[in-house]
Amino acid sequence: MPVAELERHQGSVNAIAWAPQSCKHICSGGDDAQALIWELPTMAGPNGIDPLSVYSAGSEINQLQWSASLPDWIGIAFANKMQLLRV
Template identity: 85%
Template sequence: SPQPDTPLLRLAWNKQDLRYMATILMDSNKVVILDIRSPTMPVAELERHKASVNAIAWAPQSCRHICSAGDDTQALVWDLPTVAGPNGIDPMSMYSAGSEINQLQWSAAQPDWIAIAFSNKMQLLKV
């Protein structure tokens, strides 16, 4: 982290590959993917949000897919490559909500669906 005193806001374990964890810092537009075997060196940094990220969830049946959502009203689904290119990683799909997305959950029973919460609404996304 560039600012060591910035609190972590969220953590999410990868349920398919327990070596990997996703984290977001408070007021950050970046999702940081860590390998717990070397936690001081990020495996990937997902930096396509335009405002703070509020929620992250790994796909329940894939070790390479993660969804992030935030104050920019975007839910971004990422397919993590083995090696990130020089210009970073782009999301494989995106969804725009009507307002800031506060929370999301990837369905374990129906892995093609992600639920997002924004304003006073809940919406299901087919991925």
């Protein structure tokens, strides 16, 4: 049974990455061309969990990775591009 369900993407989710320095932050990327950063609470409210931050890319996000050595940087890959985001 899931302990949390994060459902604010408007298309399929293609990638997720846990923040290496935080047990409660996760980033997701999907077909809606959005990278969403989530802060997981101890308990979700009745309307679910809203993302802490939203970034819109040029097209669907295929892969993402949180930097292990620079915890406020995330790399995302979409189309023929890679972008580095400072969060």
